[in-house]
Amino acid sequence: GAGVSQSPSNKVTEKGKDVELRCDPISGHTALYWYRQSLGQGLEFLIYFQGNSAPDKSGLPSDRFSAERTGGSVSTLTIQRTQQEDSAVYLCASSFLGTGELFFGEGSRLTVL
Amino acid sequence: DAKTTQPNSMESNEEEPVHLPCNHSTISGTDYIHWYRQLPSQGPEYVIHGLTSNVNNRMASLAIAEDRKSSTLILHRATLRDAAVYYCILRHNQGGKLIFGQGTELSVKP
Numbered sequence: 535g536a537g538v539s540q541s542p543s544n545k546v547t548e549k550g551k552d553v554e555l556r557c558d559p560i561s562g563h564t565a566l567y568w569y570r571q572s573l574g575q576g577l578e579f580l581i582y583f584q585g586n587s588a589p590d591k592s593g594l595p596s597d598r599f600s601a602e603r604t605g606g607s608v609s610t611l612t613i614q615r616t617q618q619e620d621s622a623v624y625l626c627a628s629s630f631l632g633t634g635e636l637f638f639g640e641g642s643r644l645t646v647l
Numbered sequence: 648d649a650k651t652t653q654p655n656s657m658e659s660n661e662e663e664p665v666h667l668p669c670n671h672s673t674i675s676g677t678d679y680i681h682w683y684r685q686l687p688s689q690g691p692e693y694v695i696h697g698l699t700s701n702v703n704n705r706m707a708s709l710a711i712a713e714d715r716k717s718s719t720l721i722l723h724r725a726t727l728r729d730a731a732v733y734y735c736i737l738r739h740n741q742g743g744k745l746i747f748g749q750g751t752e753l754s755v756k757p
Contacts, residue, residue, distance in 0.1 A: 565742070567744060567745070569747070576732075576734075576747050576748060576749045576750060577685075577691065577734075577747040578747075579744050579745070579746055579747070582743060582744040584742070584743070590743065590744055592744075593744070625690050625691075627690070627691075629742075631742065632741070632742030632743055633740070633741070633742035634742075635681075635693035635696070636683070636691070636693060636745060637693075638690030638691050638692065639690055640689070640690060641690055
């Protein structure tokens with residue numbers, strides 16, 4: 535597809551389990567962003583990748599959160615030992631270089647029981 | 648990151664123009680003004696951006712004050728599909744992360 539693809543679209547997990555969320559950016563886009571949005575709230579920045587530069591991890595809320603980007607393309611956001619407050623929609627976006635407009639995926643809705 | 652201030656909500660009537668204000672008094676000379684919007688149950692989408700001069704595209708117009716401390720997003724004829732949260736964001740000219748504020752929730756009445 536031509537857009538940003540995220541999977542799974544919905545994930546229900548139990549407290550304490552680990553989850554992985556995947557993002558396939560638009561082909562050729564070198565910058566990739568992760569955000570999360572809790573119910574009724576605005577977007578919270580998590581992490582930003584640009585090319586081969588060190589990622590900007592300044593938004594990760596705790597060391598339970600990590601993300602990697604393999605081969606400059608696909609990214610995986612991992613949340614270890616999930617807590618109920620981790621429940622949110624996790625949005626991925628990509629852009630051409632780090633200066634272009636962001637294109638967002640549909641998001642992965644995470645529910646922690 | 649320089650901060651923006653927007654009203655929490657605004658109302659408009661269908662087919663009338665809408666002016667969405669944004670204050671950014673601490674903007675630096677290297678900050679671009681970006682607007683995104685988020686329709687219900689969707690990810691945000693890009694609307695428009697500018698630096699100093701007013702900008703027009705197929706979606707909207709952006710009017711930037713001469714001192715750059717405020718800007719206005721103009722939807723020329725609001726439709727019901729324009730009901731969304733509109734975010735005004737400052738972005739350094741080198742790019743990088745976008746920090747979203749709370750935005751303005753626009754409702755459009757038929």
